[in-house]
Amino acid sequence: MQHPFSETRTLFPILTRKAQLSSCSQSALALPVRAAIQDYLASWQEDGMDWMGWMEAVNDAKSEFAKLIHAHPDEIAVMSSVSDIASSLGSALTFEPAQNGIVVGDIDFPSIGHVWLAHERKGAKVRFVQPDAEHCISLAAYAETIDRHTALVSVSHVSYYNGFLQDIAGVARLAHAHGALVFVDAYQSAGAIDIDVERDQIDVLASGAQKFMLGCPGIAFAYVRRAVAQRLFPSNTGWFGRVNPFAFDIHGLDFAKGAARFNTGTPPMVNAFAARAALKLLNSLDIPTVETYLRHLSGVALEEARRLGLELASPADPHRKGATTAVKVKDAARIERLMAEKGFIVSARNDVIRIAPHFYNTEQEVIGALRTLSGMLAG
Ligand SMILES: Cc1ncc(COP(=O)(O)O)c(C=O)c1O
Incomplete structure (x- = not known):
């Protein structure tokens, strides 16, 4: 070829x-990514401070990520790592006894398992789906593990260990058939595989910029489906998750519409400069x-x-x-x-x-x- x-x-x-x-x-x-980091430094050195310009980079990076996964910019939140995104999602779930199960792949990235296990203190019960001899997890194994008590199915799109590619649409169908949400860890696929969150009916998807997305560490993007976001209230929150972050009302805990309610504190702006350039480059390719x-x-x-x-x-x-x-x-x-x-x-x-x-x-x-x-x- x-x-x-x-x-x-x-x-x-x-x-x-x-x-x-x-x-x-x-x-x-990539040269444009390097230049973007230098642009941030130049702006800091020359202008001293440019909140508007720096936030524009964050919003542009969100839009580029949305484009990459066939989503809308208002369905994207920005955090610092994929682990943060999983933690925020967990903080929004209540784990009532009737539906307190979290199903996660036994070969998924350890940090994700740690986040879900940490929620056992809040009543969650974690069940690990076992791989076969080839380090792959079949849909049948998910089907056996998911039941009516499952609140969340957490699935890795591509395995960090051996590159195994999961059928995330199939896992989403199984989760939804039992009234559970599906969370996709796309850190090893975004930028390398054509992801379509609408087509595959994904509820929440996370990826950081460092791997196939051509960026640097310290920034990660969360897709949260609109209808799902509206019923979630993350306790891992901050002023950028408010309706108007600049209202400066310490008593006013309102949750922004859509995925924006998953934003927390000041976004990682320098990393957003890099991510914007990196994602623009990726989106310029087919x-x-x-x-x-x-x-x-x-x-x-x-x-x-x-x-x-x-x-x-x-x-x-x-x-x-x-x-x-x-x-x-x-x-x-x-x-x-x-x-x-x-x-x-x-x-x-x-x-x-x-x-x-x-x-x-x-x-x-x-x-x-x-x-x-x-x-x-x-x-
Ligand atoms: C598939 C996958 N998920 C999650 C992580 C952890 O991401 P973060 O350090 O942004 O929390 C990694 C890191 O290598 C990974 O490969």
């Missing part, structure tokens, strides 16, 4: 020296083509890994995974360091090395990383 985004490579200076294949952790820095290209790179990675005899932790079918391909290794952290010394930026987690290309990467970079890894494991 021809590289459909080869002309974008000049936007990522690091690619002239290194193969950055770590989008499951941190994507490469995301379904990005998804198709990354599936192609998955096929290339799986085939090369098999040829080299590497042990894979990822599903064998490219249609069942996102961009990340995970190879089992001993001492993953050491291998990550050695790979970086050889010019391949990959990411270690537990017992795997994750190779996570984005649209700017080439087949040669993916194959080169796997051959270098294989050589290292053999030597």
Whole structure:
């Protein structure tokens, strides 16, 4: 397959020296994202303070995220991390005894499990859905775990560990059939997969900017479906969650319309500058083509890994995974360091090395990383 985004490579200076294949952790820095951070610094240095301009960056970033997932800007709130978003959602649920269940995947990102477990003190009961031998969770396993006591089903779109791609529309159908809400952790998919929250009937979805969204840490976006937002009152709140944040009325706890009620304190403005530029760049591409290209790179990675005899932790079918391909290794952290010394930026987690290309990467970079890894494991 021809590289459909080869002309974008000049936007990522690091690619002239290194193969950055770590989008499951941190994507490469794009020139417009760097310039946006410098714009914030220039504004701070030259103007001293520009609340209006800085808030404009936050609102623009929200709009760009909305576009990326086929939502409306008034369905987006801004926080600092995906963990914060899950905590805020939990703070809005009451966990009455008749409907106090939280169902979460056993292989989902640990922070999300920690947030739900913390709500057991408020009466929640957490049930973990078990994966199969391939580290994938079937819809049947969700169906067995969700029941009429379930208040919330929390699902990872793409696994941080092995890239397994979940059928979130299927999970949403199961949740809704039992009157439960569905929360999607899209941190490993947003920016790499064409997400449509309307089509898939998602209630709440979260992603941070650092991974496939090309931004930096410290900012995360929450989609909250309009009708759902109206009946939720998060106790994790702050002045930006009010109808008018600038009313400065200490007694007036009103909740803004829609997702805005999930805003908390002063938004992370410098990160919003970066996120606005990053999301604009992503939205200037055709995301379904990005998804198709990354599936192609998955096929290339799986085939090369098999040829080299590497042990894979990822599903064998490219249609069942996102961009990340995970190879089992001993001492993953050491291998990550050695790979970086050889010019391949990959990411270690537990017992795997994750190779996570984005649209700017080439087949040669993916194959080169796997051959270098294989050589290292053999030597
Ligand atoms: C799938 C997934 N969810 C959640 C997180 C945690 O996000 P945050 O640090 O923004 O809370 C990560 C971090 O790697 C992740 O990969």
